[in-house]
Amino acid sequence: MGNINTFNFLFTDDRSVGLYDVSVGDIYHSKFGALTEAWEKFILPINFEKNFINKKELKVLDICYGIGYNTKALLKKLFQTDFNGQVKIDAIEYNNNLVLLSPFIIDGFQNSIPEISYVLCKNLINNIYQNKDTLTNLILNNYKFFAPFYKSLIKKYKYWGYSYNIEKQNNLFLHNIYYHCISKRFKSYQNAFKNKKYVLNPYFMDARKAIKLIDSCYDLIFLDAFTPTKLPTLWTLDFFKELYLISKDDSILVTYSNSAAVRHAMIDAGYYVGKIFDKMNRPSGTIASKNIKFIKNQLNDFDLGLIETNAGIYFRDINLCSTPEEIFYEYNLRKKSLNLESSSHYIKSNKNKRETVQ
Template sequence: MNYLYPVKTEDGTISLFNTEVNDVYHSKIGAYTEALNKFVIPSGVLDFVKNSNDVNILDMCFGLGYNSKVAINEIWKVNPNCKINITALEYDPNVLAFSVITPPYNIDSKINEAFNTAISSVIDIETFIRDLSKDVNFARPDIALEFFQEYKTISKVSKNESLHNIYYRSISDRNKNIQMVDYNSDLLNIDIFICDARHVIRDLNPYYHYIFHDPFTPSKLPTLWTVEIFKEYNRLLDDNGNITTYSAASPIRAGLIEAGFYVGKTDPIGRNESGTIAIKKKELIKTDLSDKEKGLLNTNAGIPYNDQEFKHNAAQILEYREELQKSSGKTSTSKYLKSFIK
């Protein structure tokens, strides 16, 4: 468990630092702030539910669950009778366990409890917390006491409920094991697939109004930023739906366009760069890319990531893109930027 450590952000929410990819799950502005302003608000879901009592959301890379939880919390403020269906994909069961330990404090407790119940039904949280406490106390004694004190306030799943008590560190090859977490109530359905998302995305059925795309950055996790992933999104997404992501990278926008989407940008939050929104209908784009951003898509920088058979690792995908860049004959990014007239 020595690759995940809690980090407190500016809005008071807890994020994680992952030493395996040398990256944090959220920026310093905070997990709640990011979820609300990079995904929930720009997606337009809050306007959608004013006139709809049913919404379907695909959450790619569930992580600590902020995107889904904030969406549910805000949707029910607008329409308390809205039925919400969440499908979430998450590779790392230890991150799911963290999400039970550190539920967002500004989310309705019933929402946290629904996710905690579902996740605790397949992950032995008590065993997880015992192992985790040793690492956190050693690595971050400055926040360990506060961190585990917060955990003690979480409502535990009743021992009378059926718990499988699967401790995922015992799984020998989690890449090839797909576990499913589910929760069902009158107004909320949750399905969480614990696996490499590429192993399940082709089996999902098309009916999503919104897709929150939130993996680690493309340079660190290119497997989930490929044209092939985006083509699956095109199959899964409602004609009036959209994809939101924090990334403004040219290969991502170019990949979305190649997959059949029109792309626009969302407002920057916590940094200078905007995010990206992808839509099937051009007229639904509210903020178009600038001429400079459009031009970048035609340079070397705009060559997207590819993984045609959903079997290549990150290094192979990056290497293949580099080969395409060398042979493309396209203008280099630096040359384009020097010649671009504002």
């Protein structure tokens, strides 16, 4: 597990704030845009209007919530469509500071759909209260990355405690945000905001622990862990087997990873697996489901061949508690003993089969 307090804030190209993790040595968000990435890699591929619009209840698992772009992008989709059901989002993230900062960070939604911050604050208010000193310090030390309205509000919130009890203080905080949203509200979102129930339930812990506590099944799973080769923990066959158990029959799991090993692990866990392409027709992730009808671009012969090479060897974590070092160590031993064809050799000799566009 990486050290959970070693992140730096930065602006990405679409002006939404992203993060870089110093201890893992990996970015949290694409430099092209944190918000754009969430929309293109997690929301467009699920084809919400076709697959989920008529659900009475939508159950979502956001694994590696971070500062919440995937959840926020989904909320945007819900506000934009005629979806009338209830929404329950379980958000797993072992760094609670990130989750609690998520409503306040400059994300590209504060001006266009301020209700999203309100929905998050409403659900996180008790945790925000308990951590208000830490949050205030983080915000003050990274001032330019937070939305102006929230910066002033959270400063006041810290000191209101002298004249209000906790409940009154929390209500006042939410009340201010609510009226801020109303004053900015786009007419088209009015009903979506008023009539729907959005429940966000945070799990501040290692995702491997959290999924053991979960006793429900999901329609939609977002998996947004750090790159497998940097942090293999949430890309193992054993973790995908757990996800399979909590996936509904008509559900979709979506991730940004194109890794052959990740796809292989998903297949061996029982999923049908397909590719995702961005609007330029470049591979931009992977989609998995128990139901083949959700897989638009199935893996072709080239992809299936690739997962049989050394690039397709997946990580293992049988008891779901190994350290990254233990996972890499076991992987390297197995890779050596399997002695499979190298992926570069395979790619060279199967050039003609390769199709990046379908």
